[in-house]
Amino acid sequence: MTTFDPYAPSRDTTEGTVYSVTGGDWDSLVQEIGSTKEERVVVNMGPQHPSTHGVLRLVLELEGETVTEARCGIGYLHTGIEKNMEYRSWTQGTTFVTRMDYLGPLFNETAYCLAVEKLLGITNDVPERATVIRVMMMELNRISSHMVALGTGALELGAISPMFFAFREREIVLDLFEMITGLRMNMAYVRPGGVQQDLPEGAIPKIRDAVKLMRKNFKDNTTLLVGNSIWMKRTQGIGYLDLAGCTTLGITGPVLRSTGLPWDLRKMQPYCGYEDYNFDVITADTCDVYGRFLIRMNELEQSLRIVEQALDKLEKLQGAPVMVADKKIAWPAQLALGGDGLGNSLDHIREIMGTSMESLIHHFKLVTEGFRVPTGQVYAAIESPRGELGAHIVSDGGTHPYRMHFREPSFNNLQATSAMSEGGMIADIIGAVASIDPVMGGVDR
Amino acid sequence: MFGARGTGDTSGYGGLVRTAASTGSSERPYGSYFDEVADDLERAYPLFSEAIERVVVDRGELTLHVKREKLVEVSMILRDTLKFEMCMGVSGIHYPTDAGRELHAVYPLLSLTNNRRVRLEVSVPDADAHIPSVVEVWAGNNWHERETFDMFGIIFDGHPGLTRILMPDDWQGHPQRKDYALGGIPVEYKGATTPPPNERRSYK
Incomplete structure (x- = not known):
């Protein structure tokens, strides 16, 4: 022609x-x-x-x-967060990292803060209540993140109802986040040295109610998908990647656990006191999309167990501090919601504006200039919903990071797409990619 | 600012600067499992003293500074004999003032078998920014090396396809180098030009 x-x-x-x-x-x-x-x-x-x-x-x-x-x-969502952070103070850094993997903001913040605290040498000075709150928030976040993974994964394979149920549960978690931090996403709640503010009045009973409700609701998706013959035909034996493939490609998280290896940093290299919580590491031995789906499904219940244990601990730690005692690091974050809706503490304003010049200078210097972090480099890794989230931070002793790099599990795991889908059908690529659960905000940063 | 000389620090915050981490080698015993890792590597790799420039233990983490010529050999032994099956990527650092070793590449390794971590660090001069690729050792480093090339301009020799990954293919420069301004390109709007943010003010 x-x-x-x-x-x-x-x-x-x-x-x-x-x-x-x-x-x-x-x-x-x-x-x-x-x-x-x-x-x-x-x-x-x-x-x-x-x-x-x-x-x-x-x-x-x-x-x-x-x-x-x-x-x-990839690269369509590259925002230069790592470069930007070199021009902002250590505390402002949480505002950036929280926007990377936008489905797991609290994981980004915690990994970053653990690294900064390691550099400062204050890991053991972080108050227990702050650590327990971090654990509770991370596990709630794991639920909301897995819910998106399950819901959108099912939706992409053509099942619409699971998405409705999954987003209903996610909404419960986001409402809790809103109550506690004021924001549903990108909350910059975890700060170097602790958390930004304590739980509000009446939070614990509300979280307990939500846990009960979610535990009941999870059954809806379980009955819809587990054992569903169409779902199993679309997911079983699809996106196969065995242990050797995972190790050579550096794959962690549910994809690694779907090969039968119970590798979970919460158990293997505990941080934030995870050794004090009772929970199981969920594995599957099928190396396929269905196995990863089952792992995420069952991890929901484990996260609820951890949240419940964290709530028990929090009840005992009522009134304990949530920020390190060192006033050279802790922001003057004595915030209280006023009648005008603003988050300023009138007592604090009275002190810095009316009574103490030194307090004002201290406040001003800490907020504008920030604290200094001793020279060195550290790597802090945590188990995010997608695998090992590592923060590699280098300080030159200044008031902002010299170099900040995140080892994003989404970025790394997405490399498995070729291995998982070549030789298969085009329709199965969707399932394979969905089982990796990449979040492009994290991939591109 | 405001006519202050020196650092301009009148608050006493300067007092927070603690002694910088030693840039020299750490002395034995290293503590934790680090001695064992060093011993095992020395036993398995006869050229240890030649290949490993420095061993640094800082904040409970072990860093082996490796000569770039020996990087692949050392990586092979760390993977096969010492069972560091996973490499968690590579992260570049640019030290423009560190003459002759301006660009560093840091590889965090993880052993699933022994539940251990170790870090490799390679430094190269800016004028000759070549590091052998470890993709043949850990295939998962493929994208990480592409990212480090993209951001720092380090060329990983032997990489199967070293192209930009996050920035557009035709981008000029390597954004995370210290001599690359934040924002990179001046923002132009209706005739006025806004300089890159880091040239507007400094917190240092």
């Missing part, structure tokens, strides 16, 4: 004839491709695609419906 087709122009390259599809008349394109000997088709999927889990671009080489090569294109 030699006539020019405006909808499917072709050009000859060293790789062979390349057809660009711009929409419109598919008949002529199909006809023309059918006349060539080679049946290799390269399809660009995303970055704007409803089932690629965010702005992820997949470049797929197909033979019929079989994927022969799959490559990811």
Whole structure:
């Protein structure tokens, strides 16, 4: 065919004839491709695609419906957070990191703060109540994150109802976050030295009620999906990646645990006092999408168990401090919600504005300049919903990080897309990517 | 600012600066499992003293400073003999004032078998920013090395496809180097030009 087709122009390259599809008349394109000997088709999927889990671009080489090569294109959500943090104080850093993996903000904040505290050498001075609050918030966050993973994962495979139930549960958790921190996402709640403020009045009974409600609600999704024959056909044996593949690719989190290895940093290298909580590490031995789905499903219950234990601890620690005693590090964050809706503590304002010049200077210097952190580098890792989230921070002794790098599990795990999906059907890529549960905000940072 | 000389620090906050972590080697015993790791590596790798420039233990973490020529060899032994099966990526650091060793690459390793961590650090001069790739040792470092190349301009020799990963393919410069301004390009709007943020003010 030699006539020019405006909808499917072709050009000859060293790789062979390349057809660009711009929409419109598919008949002529199909006809023309059918006349060539080679049946290799390269399809660009995303970055704007409803089932690629965010702005992820997949470049797929197909033979019929079989994927022969799959490559990811990322970087569409790159925001330069790591660079920006080098120009902001250590406390302001939490405001940045919380925006990376936007489904697990509290994990980002905690990993960052644990690293800063390690650099400061105050790891053991962080008050117990602050640590318990961190654990409780992280586990609630794990539930909300897994709920998005399950809900959108099911939605992308064509099951709509699980998404409704999953987002209903996520809403419960986000309401709790709003009550405690004032924000539903990106809350910058965990700060170096502790947490920004204590739980509000009456929070513990409300969280207990929410835990009870969620435990009852989880059954809805369980009955919908576990053992559902359509769901199992779409997920069993799909996205296979065994232990050797996981270790060489550096894969952690539910994908690693789906190979049967009970590797969970909360148990293996406990931080934030996780050794004092009773919970199980959930594994599967099927190395496939279904196994990862079951792991996330069952981790919900384990997170609820940890939340309950944290609440018991918090009841005993009523009135204890939530920030380190060192006033050279702790922000003057004695906030109280006033009648005007602003978060200032009138007592604190009276002190710095009316009675003590030194307090004012102290407040001003700490808030504008910030505290200094001794020279050195540390790596602090925690178990985020997606795997090992590591914060590598270098300080030169100044008031802001010299270099801050996050080892994002989403970024790393997304590399497994090729191994999981090449040789399979194009429809199964969706399930494989969804089982990795990449959050593009974390991938690109 | 406001005519203050010196650091301008009148608050006493300067007093918080504690002695910087020693840049020299740490002395034995290193403590924890670090002695065992060092011993095992010495036993398995006869060129230990030649390849490992320094051993630093700081804040409960072990860092081995490796010469770049020996990086792949040391990595192989750490993976196969010492069972550090996983590499958690690579993170670049740019020290423009550290003459001859301006660019550092840091590799956090993890052993699933022994539940241990160790860190490798390689430093190279800016003028010759080449480090051998460890993708053949830990395939998962592929994207991490691409990111470090993208952000710092370190060239990982032997990488299967070293291209930019986060920035656009035709981007000029490597954004996380210290000589690259924050914001990078001046923002132009209706004739006025706003300089990059770090040239507007400094907290230091």
